[in-house]
Amino acid sequence: xxxxxxxxxxxxxxxxxxxxxxxxxxxxxxxxxxxxxxxxxxxxxxxxxxxxxxxxxxxxxxxxxxxxxxxxxxxxxxxxxxxxxxxxxxxxxxxxxxxxxxxxxxxxxxxxxxxxxxxxxxxxxxxxxxxxxxxxxxxxxxxxxxxxxxxxxxxxxxxxxxxxxxxxxxxxxxxxxxxxxxxxxxxxxxxxxxxxxxxxxxxxxxxxxxxxxxxxxxxxxxxxxxxxxxxxxxxxxxxxxxxxxxxxxxxxxxxxxxxxxxxxxxxxxxxxxxxxxxxxxxxxxxxxxxxxxxxxxxxxxxxxxxxxxxxxxxxxxxxxxxxxxxxxxxxxxxxxxxxxxxxxxxxxxxxxxxxxxxxxxxxxxxxxxxxxxxxxxxxxxxxxxxxxxxxxxxxxxxxxxxxxxxxxxxxxxxxxxx
Numbered sequence: 001x002x003x004x005x006x007x008x009x010x011x012x013x014x015x016x017x018x019x020x021x022x023x024x025x026x027x028x029x030x031x032x033x034x035x036x037x038x039x040x041x042x043x044x045x046x047x048x049x050x051x052x053x054x055x056x057x058x059x060x061x062x063x064x065x066x067x068x069x070x071x072x073x074x075x076x077x078x079x080x081x082x083x084x085x086x087x088x089x090x091x092x093x094x095x096x097x098x099x100x101x102x103x104x105x106x107x108x109x110x111x112x113x114x115x116x117x118x119x120x121x122x123x124x125x126x127x128x129x130x131x132x133x134x135x136x137x138x139x140x141x142x143x144x145x146x147x148x149x150x151x152x153x154x155x156x157x158x159x160x161x162x163x164x165x166x167x168x169x170x171x172x173x174x175x176x177x178x179x180x181x182x183x184x185x186x187x188x189x190x191x192x193x194x195x196x197x198x199x200x201x202x203x204x205x206x207x208x209x210x211x212x213x214x215x216x217x218x219x220x221x222x223x224x225x226x227x228x229x230x231x232x233x234x235x236x237x238x239x240x241x242x243x244x245x246x247x248x249x250x251x252x253x254x255x256x257x258x259x260x261x262x263x264x265x266x267x268x269x270x271x272x273x274x275x276x277x278x279x280x281x282x283x284x285x286x287x288x289x290x291x292x293x294x295x296x297x298x299x300x301x302x303x304x305x306x307x308x309x310x311x312x313x314x315x316x317x318x319x320x321x322x323x324x325x326x327x328x329x330x331x332x333x334x335x336x337x338x339x340x341x342x343x344x345x346x347x348x349x350x351x352x353x354x355x356x357x358x359x360x361x362x363x364x365x366x367x368x369x370x371x372x373x374x375x376x377x378x379x380x381x382x383x384x385x386x387x388x389x390x391x392x393x394x395x396x397x398x399x400x401x402x403x404x405x406x407x408x409x410x411x412x413x414x415x416x417x418x
Contacts (some may be wrong), residue, residue: 001169001411004162004404011399014098014138015154016045019146023112024094025087025181027275027286032190033063033180038393039331041086045178048157052164057176062190064180069171077172077384077417081198081375082159082406083366084152084205085182088144089388090337098140101396105136110393112141118390125393127208127385135396145395148387152204153178155382159406171410172417177201177364185221185327187366200341200367201377202409203367205384208357209398212345215332215360217259217269217369218297222287222304224250229317230281241281241315247276249311251285260301264301267292267360271300291331293302328368331377332360338376344416345378348408352401 006012021041028035033039042059049057049067057067063086071077088094102110107128110120118141122128128136139145156176163169175198181186182205204328206213228243251273257263259270269291276285287304291297301324312320335341342358349356367377 002166004158004400004407006158006396006400010161011158011403012101012137012396013393014157015399016101018150018153019097019099022095022097022148023087024090025184027090028302034184035087035229038180039063040085042178042180045153045157045365049160049176050202054160054164058190061152063180064191066196067160067176069160069174069176071171071173072167073170073172073414073417075172075413075414075417078199079173079197080410080413081175081177081196081201081320081377082156083177083179083201083203084382085149085157085179085187085366086153087109087180087183088146088148088150089183091388092144092390093142094144094146097143099145100138102136102138105131108131110136110138111409112138112390115141115390117357120391120393125386125391130209134398136393137396138393139390144389145394147382147384147391147392149182149205149228149382149384151382151384151394151402155204155402155406156387158403162403162407163315163410169407169411171414174410182366185219186200188369188373191250191370193375196375200338201367201370201375202345202404203365203377203379204382204406205387206361206379206381207367207383209381209383209401210349210354211357211359211381212342212349213359213361214335214342215292216328216330216364217290217292217362218294218330219327219364220289220297220301220324221327222289222301222322224285224287224308224320224322225284226278226320228281228283228315230279241318242280243278243318244280246311246315246318247283247285248280250275250308253307253311254304255281259366269296269300271304289324294329302318307312328364329363329372331368331371334371334376335378340416341376342378344412345409347412348405351408351412352404354401354405379385397402
């Protein structure tokens with residue numbers, strides 16, 4: 001089988017092009033997609049897919065990109081989908097990204113030029129120890145990079161181009177799905193799985209080289225709305241009940257030494273406030289709640305409610321509403337029923353010359369919800385690191401290995417078919 005080689009630097013060219021298109025999603029927006037600018041990248045991707053000769057590539061009204069690489073095998077091969085998301089995190093600006101390629105990294109501190117206080121140090125980014133001699137891509141210090149998940153987009157596009165250019169590589173029908181709004185938990189809200197027509201899928205949205213993730217958090221979102229009592233501050237004694245202070249009391253009363261992102265790891269969950277807004281009369285706090293076990297997730301929601309109730313007792317004229325909504329669930333429940341999806345992914349990673357790392361992810365992917373929608377979908381490494389912040393980085397060589405893994409997945413499924 002031919003191996004993918006990035007001889008013309010097409011991978012870096014694609015990636016640096018994509019990250020310069022601002023696609024930040026907005027959790028407060030009610031539109032689909034949450035920001036129209038995500039479609040700007042969608043249109044670019046469709047144009048490139050059409051130029052490759054993938055004739056059905058299109059962008060729908062909701063901001064999803066669909067495309068099909070037809071089967072060239074005489075076998076009956078399950079239809080495989082490769083999926084990545086186009087949006088970047090609301091946590092850090094994705095506007096005017098200036099990608100920098102640090103060629104032949106040798107372990108030095110990487111000082112980002114537009115804000116020299118942003119420094120990538122090996123002791124703070126342990127995965128850099130495996131990158132000696134590789135080419136590291138960062139932003140310039142004032143924005144995130146957007147490797148989450150434009151690394152995945154790039155790798156799927158590179159693999160698609162390679163398969164189209166090399167019809168001698170046998171594969172079944174391959175579906176491509178690029179989604180909006182994954183970072184705000186809505187990535188597959190409007191995905192049309194009937195139109196997609198895939199049997200199994202792989203999101204390309206992981207971190208460390210060789211990782212394949214078959215387990216995610218289960219996730220809920222929570223919105224706390226507090227209605228306080230507003231009066232003139234000069235005559236407020238015994239009357240005013242500030243909704244802002246009530247919400248602040250709730251947040252400060254949550255455990256700090258546990259159940260918080262900054263104090264948890266491995267299989268530990270958390271309750272995390274992500275947005276505060278409001279006035280004396282009404283204030284709102286938004287939370288994300290995470291656990292690997294659904295029962296534990298429910299217990300965290302109950303703890304949040306109990307905390308609010310305890311605080312509100314000190315404010316007899318104030319009221320609150322706590323609305324908890326499901327976001328996604330741990331995909332392991334589904335994937336355990338289809339072991340071949342993981343087995344073939346592991347085999348594909350091995351064929352790329354990498355040691356596979358089957359593991360859990362302290363987060364979620366579109367694959368979490370796709371799995372429960374009927375498309376079993378683990379997560380494959382994309383080579384993105386330190387995502388959602390200004391220190392985000394990616395390795396060109398790791399991305400090349402991800403491209404080869406995608407190609408290998410298609411080949412393995414064809415080989416195993418009858």
